[in-house]
Amino acid sequence: MEIKIFETSEQLDSYAAELFTQLLNEKPNAVLGLATGSTPIGIYDKIVENFNHNKVSFSGATTYNLDEYVGLTPENDQSYAYYMNRHLFSRIDIPSSQTHLPNGMAENPEEECTRYDALLNAHPADIQLLGLGHNGHIGFNEPDGELSAGTHVVKLKEETREANARFFASMDEVPKEAYTMGVGSILKANTILLVVRGSDKARIVKEALTGPITTQVPASLLQTHPRVIVLLDREAGRMLE
Numbered sequence: 001m002e003i004k005i006f007e008t009s010e011q012l013d014s015y016a017a018e019l020f021t022q023l024l025n026e027k028p029n030a031v032l033g034l035a036t037g038s039t040p041i042g043i044y045d046k047i048v049e050n051f052n053h054n055k056v057s058f059s060g061a062t063t064y065n066l067d068e069y070v071g072l073t074p075e076n077d078q079s080y081a082y083y084m085n086r087h088l089f090s091r092i093d094i095p096s097s098q099t100h101l102p103n104g105m106a107e108n109p110e111e112e113c114t115r116y117d118a119l120l121n122a123h124p125a126d127i128q129l130l131g132l133g134h135n136g137h138i139g140f141n142e143p144d145g146e147l148s149a150g151t152h153v154v155k156l157k158e159e160t161r162e163a164n165a166r167f168f169a170s171m172d173e174v175p176k177e178a179y180t181m182g183v184g185s186i187l188k189a190n191t192i193l194l195v196v197r198g199s200d201k202a203r204i205v206k207e208a209l210t211g212p213i214t215t216q217v218p219a220s221l222l223q224t225h226p227r228v229i230v231l232l233d234r235e236a237g238r239m240l241e
């Protein structure tokens, strides 16, 4: 595991964007595993900057997102489909047929999970971008006695709903369920890029990276992966020093 701690958020964003840029220059048809939340926004902005400077093209890339809320349409500005279009897809040259998220409006959730898993199995990610929840969740794989390997519907923990409520008009509007890629699929990525910012996550960063490997801290399973790059700002990394 390679851990890098940056003085400024901007340095972190540039470094991460450079990794994507290099990958796509070496492998134009790379498969990218993408994430949402507040953490990746600056990285997407830098990627777009690189695209605008003709340093990178996404025309051959394929993307798979980690998760999506159950019951939100892509037009709902809180859906992850909307987020991805706003922050990345509409600003680069990727054809929409090459971008994938679980369908929050699918009529049959079980079939939707099977459909998404078939895609993931056929196209393992070259790089998987991950944020980190305060309770150690990755994607929406919440702490539990057991974790699922494949895509599944999760009941969101109240603490996760509360953390994400800041994006919604009220707590009542925060969905109670979400689709998430399973930990098995996440761990199949060639490289995992875990990005964490802020002092409120310093404790969980330490626990996930240096504590015991346990399903109660889903991110601790990353310790078993051969190629994890962790990018932290100074605050998130403060308990590691």
Ligand SMILES: N[C@@H]1[C@@H](O)[C@H](O)[C@@H](COP(=O)(O)O)O[C@@H]1O
Residues within 6 Å of the ligand: 035, 036, 037, 038, 039, 040, 066, 067, 130, 131, 132, 133, 134, 138, 139, 140, 160, 164
């Ligand atoms: N499903 C997402 C995760 O993929 C994300 O990593 C986490 C942290 O979000 P943030 O980056 O906003 O702190 O929140 C959500 O629950």
